Amino acid sequence: MGRALRIARSAQILTARCLPVVPPAVASARLWQQHRGVQTSPANHASAASSATNHKDVNANNPLSHHKKDWNRAQSNGGIVEWSEDKLRFRFQDQEWDELAVSHLWLRDSCPCHSCVDPDSGQKNFSTTDLHDNPTIENAKLHHDGSLEIIWANDGPSGGGQHQSLYPAAELRAWQMNSAWQRGSMGHSDPRRILWDRAGYEALLSAGRCRVSYEDWMNASSDNTNAAFQSALTDLRRTGLIFITNVPADDEGAVERIARRIGPVQETFYGRTWDVRSKPRAENVAYTDKFLCLHQDLMYHDPVPGLQLLHCLANTCEGGESLFSHAVRAAYELRLTQRRRYEDLAGLGVYFGYEKGGQHCFKMQKTIVTAPNGLPRETRWAPPFQATFPLASGEVSSKSMADWKKAAAAFQAIAEAEENMLEVKLKEGECVIFDNRQILHGRRQFAAGQGSRWLKGTYVSRQDYAAAAERQSKHVLPARGAPYSMWEEEAAMEGVLLAQERKVDGGTSAV
Numbered sequence: 001m002g003r004a005l006r007i008a009r010s011a012q013i014l015t016a017r018c019l020p021v022v023p024p025a026v027a028s029a030r031l032w033q034q035h036r037g038v039q040t041s042p043a044n045h046a047s048a049a050s051s052a053t054n055h056k057d058v059n060a061n062n063p064l065s066h067h068k069k070d071w072n073r074a075q076s077n078g079g080i081v082e083w084s085e086d087k088l089r090f091r092f093q094d095q096e097w098d099e100l101a102v103s104h105l106w107l108r109d110s111c112p113c114h115s116c117v118d119p120d121s122g123q124k125n126f127s128t129t130d131l132h133d134n135p136t137i138e139n140a141k142l143h144h145d146g147s148l149e150i151i152w153a154n155d156g157p158s159g160g161g162q163h164q165s166l167y168p169a170a171e172l173r174a175w176q177m178n179s180a181w182q183r184g185s186m187g188h189s190d191p192r193r194i195l196w197d198r199a200g201y202e203a204l205l206s207a208g209r210c211r212v213s214y215e216d217w218m219n220a221s222s223d224n225t226n227a228a229f230q231s232a233l234t235d236l237r238r239t240g241l242i243f244i245t246n247v248p249a250d251d252e253g254a255v256e257r258i259a260r261r262i263g264p265v266q267e268t269f270y271g272r273t274w275d276v277r278s279k280p281r282a283e284n285v286a287y288t289d290k291f292l293c294l295h296q297d298l299m300y301h302d303p304v305p306g307l308q309l310l311h312c313l314a315n316t317c318e319g320g321e322s323l324f325s326h327a328v329r330a331a332y333e334l335r336l337t338q339r340r341r342y343e344d345l346a347g348l349g350v351y352f353g354y355e356k357g358g359q360h361c362f363k364m365q366k367t368i369v370t371a372p373n374g375l376p377r378e379t380r381w382a383p384p385f386q387a388t389f390p391l392a393s394g395e396v397s398s399k400s401m402a403d404w405k406k407a408a409a410a411f412q413a414i415a416e417a418e419e420n421m422l423e424v425k426l427k428e429g430e431c432v433i434f435d436n437r438q439i440l441h442g443r444r445q446f447a448a449g450q451g452s453r454w455l456k457g458t459y460v461s462r463q464d465y466a467a468a469a470e471r472q473s474k475h476v477l478p479a480r481g482a483p484y485s486m487w488e489e490e491a492a493m494e495g496v497l498l499a500q501e502r503k504v505d506g507g508t509s510a511v
């Protein structure tokens with residue numbers, strides 16, 4: 001769920017830097033013996049060469065067959081691989097063709113072998129510019145274990161000789177998922193988001209979801225296999241909001257320890273952690289007893305924090321209820337009901353700023369951050385923290401501001417609607433974690449004179465949150481053959497909205 005989620009994690013990065021090892025079953029000594037400029041003997045490549053044939057569009061049912069090209073084909077008990085002069089496509093024995101045709105250049109550049117990628121550092125030993133524009137495949141084969149072997153002819157980094165690449169099966173699955181991601185609004189291994197409204201979230205709580213005890217959250221083995229922790233992290237990724245219960249209420253260090261189960265805290269000029277308490281001449285409206293409308297934190301900060309945590313140490317004042325609303329859900333609804341307003345929020349920028357105590361932050365943000373397919377991925381909404389608009393004197397800037405204002409009001413009305421907004425009064429010893437890029441938070445005014453209210457907060461960066469999600473996905477990567485259906489459980493929670501979106505969007509992918 002996280003979603004700068006998604007700053008694109010390219011398949012190259014995934015290939016070359018994250019999965020350096022080839023399954024032992026297919027790693028042969030010769031593969032690792034190659035060095036830059038050393039030519040390997042063609043006789044070594046008999047395995048890949050064995051069953052290749054040349055043919056013209058053999059598979060009429062192939063979704064890619066409308067590209068009228070010559071395709072070479074190699075069939076083995078692992079499946080079929082075909083390559084034309086610039087593309088390669090494959091199909092495992094038990095699968096349909098995947099809608100994936102990768103370019104020779106990309107494939108050669110992504111070779112994970114130890115002469116191309118340093119096995120210790122995981123860094124590349126050649127530059128993409130060393131490659132020919134369109135590297136030549138001499139032969140290819142899908143092995144029984146699902147790995148793909150390619151023999152390259154006239155290889156740039158090998159000084160014009162041959163080069164052998166072996167891409168592990170897990171990599172091929174990752175390519176398939178990555179291409180699904182490029183078509184959709186989510187990260188390649190992200191679970192489907194639950195775009196909850198108040199009733200939807202309350203139903204999850206009643207079903208025992210989105211809540212985990214401090215003991216379970218902290219009590220995980222070093223490889224994070226603890227089921228309660230994994231389930232809470234999944235809930236966080238899907239809903240963007242979870243509650244940790246029974247946190248020691250007098251422990252000021254607890255919030256940082258809770259955060260560290262996901263990743264290091266993101267320190268900002270507010271500190272590693274910070275206290276939300278009403279005080280005179282507060283440097284932030286959060287540190288008063290006033291009503292605080294729905295917002296996201298630090299829209300003027302680069303990077304915008306990924307997760308926010310608030311641990312409640314005291315909450316005996318009257319009022320001070322916490323408010324939450326799913327901003328991406330509101331963006332979807334806006335898109336469904338007022339498309340022009342949606343486009344305005346996705347296209348027009350608004351400025352956020354903070355200038356006090358020697359700090360100077362200033363940033364332009366689009367209110368709705370969209371995925372490549374135009375669907376909403378994140379939002380940037382924080383009315384109290386807006387800076388002034390660029391001087392609205394010319395016709396263009398005056399119109400932009402007026403258009404943004406109308407669209408923003410429509411978005412706000414949806415986000416703040418009673419049926420969309422969750423209201424909870426945090427108890428002492430509760431800690432809330434929410435995705436600051438997708439969930440809006442606020443609080444009601446409270447009576448600071450009687451009782452006390454004290455929250456301790458911190459952030460985790462988007463990057464560290466994504467890394468935790470990635471670690472988790474490694475545990476639950478689906479078996480071959482089921483890459484897209486893995487997160488389908490609970491699709492009912494996405495309900496009417498998703499169904500409508502599918503209709504509007506002509507079937508485009510996951511929410």
Ligand SMILES: O=C(O)CCC(=O)C(=O)O
Nearest residue numbers: 276286297322442443457
């Ligand atoms: O007082 C609260 O409940 C929340 C304050 C707030 O918005 C924040 O700490 O970011």
Ligand SMILES: [Fe+2]
Nearest residue numbers: 286296297441
């Ligand atoms: Fe806030």
Ligand SMILES: [Zn+2]
Nearest residue numbers: 111113115116
């Ligand atoms: Zn290589």
